[in-house]
Amino acid sequence: MILIYADNINGTIKKSSLEVITYGVAIGKQLGTEAQAIVVGAVNSDLSELGKYGVSTVHQLTGPDTFDAQAFSKLIADKATELDASVVVFSHSLMGKALAARVSVRLKAGLVTGAVALPDTTSGFVVKKSVFSGKAFANIRIQTPVKVISLNPNAYTVAVGEGEANVMATPVSIQPAVKVISNSKSSGDRTLTESEIVVSAGRGMKGPENWGMIEELADVLQAGLACSRPVADAHWRPHHEHVGQTGVAIAPNLYIAIGISGAIQHLAGVNRSKVIVVINKDPEAPFFKAADYGIVGDAFEVVPKLTAALKAGA
Amino acid sequence: MKILVCISKTPDTTAKIAFTDNNTKYDANGVQWIINPYDEWYALVRAIELKEADASHAIHLISVGNADAEPILRKALALGGDEAIRVNIDSDDAYVIATQIATVVKDGGYDLILTGKETIDHNGSSLGGMVAEMLDLPYISLATKLEMDGSVAKATREIDGGQELDEVATPVVISAQKGMAEARIPNMRGIMAARTKPLKVVEPAACEALTATVSFEMPPAKAGVKLVAPDQVEELVRLLREEAKIV
């Protein structure tokens, strides 16, 4: 059977969890086995609804109210062993990454992180993953009987059908070694890696005072905000918006780059985007080579017009 | 406190990515190796800052890899590491690499094990968690700040949708990312001193690879950019709606 770990943030099942459930269910179909989900902690939605994405059973371990990778991995690995899971899948989210690594060691299972497609099971079990910061893919064979995979956010489309999962709740308690002193949510509900549309701007914006128009464009598109590294380095924008080889790697459906030259290190974090739009006043900007659509023009004129046109057409 | 900083070598960020042997191997021909930026700018520099504040700390470096890793270990020594260890095995299997690091940690009695957020070539983001699990240690991933208070580490880390401040007693594994420190360049004195600092080569612990790289592929090439005049933004909106079908 396939065991799928479904992340939740403060009780909400994330979109990336639905992606990973759809993905795990599809692996189950490939291998002719059923897929079940595991959720740790309290969730404020009806977990039987996860049946719509194809899982027969949801194992909910109630009790823990904060995430702890060390304790959660034990719980997940024990469940995988109990259920005799052959594949355990996670989302390659911030939490999922930490868990996948630990669970793979506990199960002594080969691990592929950042998978971008279903495994090829025609000869062995080969998983395609993104490497060289999005500049290439590697096909990795997992050679152990039990396999652990983490799936890149936005790499697999959620499929909804009919069905109701059987929810089995079991209370557990954990003694985390790590004490959480405080936590704060950053602005916006969507994390950058989960955003389907990302509006990003660079040094061409001249200064932080000009980000109003970028935020307005992002608002109409309900997009996440990103920036180039020098922009974060100069503290025009927060660090977590920095995308690229040394920042966050993203793969949205649409990436709009404004006043960004398109240096190789920047492209490394965004070139898995499905569609790229570049707005730059320099027709020679390297970014145009990586773009699907482009406007050669002054961002200060083009961006407000684009926002207005999107609003008008909505 | 004994600090171990995990240093991986990676092709220079502008290196051309190409493959040989029927797309089964990375073509390292003419490649300039650098310290993986997360390991250098954040993990190592933060370790050096901790030592500058308290000279009783020792900073050891570890790299699992072939002799190509030695120049980058020398550079890490020049920045401020005290001793370096190279485990002589070239592997692209995370379990094998983690086993080597875990063995060195166990034998060396380290209190703080620092890794980078991820390698920019393998993009695993798994080594820290694996080492921690092998030694049953706590792991704080994606830390943006780190302070030590005696044997307690206080780290701020990125979580999905926000930030969290954590406290944990050593020994602990922490992965570092942007925010933790600022990049430095080695000075002449550091470079001279590095020449005589110990760089020990040790043979690997026996361990079987759990995965194998079968092949590499390049992403499909883009068809080429469609340009829209700056006074025709409506046309761009139309293309995004009707052709790309995304907004």
Ligand SMILES: Cc1cc2nc3c(=O)[nH]c(=O)nc-3n(C[C@H](O)[C@H](O)[C@H](O)COP(=O)(O)OP(=O)(O)OC[C@H]3O[C@@H](n4cnc5c(N)ncnc54)[C@H](O)[C@@H]3O)c2cc1C
């Ligand atoms: C090891 C290493 C790692 C790196 N990692 C990253 C990374 O992760 N992410 C990253 O982004 N960078 C990274 N960099 C830096 C990268 O090389 C570039 O320097 C950086 O991406 C440039 O940022 P930018 O495009 O915003 O600025 P610039 O290169 O200064 O480009 C500004 C662009 O704005 C355009 N422009 C100016 N005015 C206007 C206007 N009015 N309207 C429209 N367009 C305008 C200009 O034509 C230009 O193309 C890294 C560098 C190194 C060495």
Ligand SMILES: Nc1ncnc2c1ncn2[C@@H]1O[C@H](COP(=O)(O)O)[C@@H](O)[C@H]1O
């Ligand atoms: N071969 C290696 N030798 C030493 N440390 C490594 C090696 N590979 C990875 N690391 C460390 O583990 C971190 C995460 O690597 P990865 O899981 O491959 O993305 C890196 O930033 C390094 O600090």
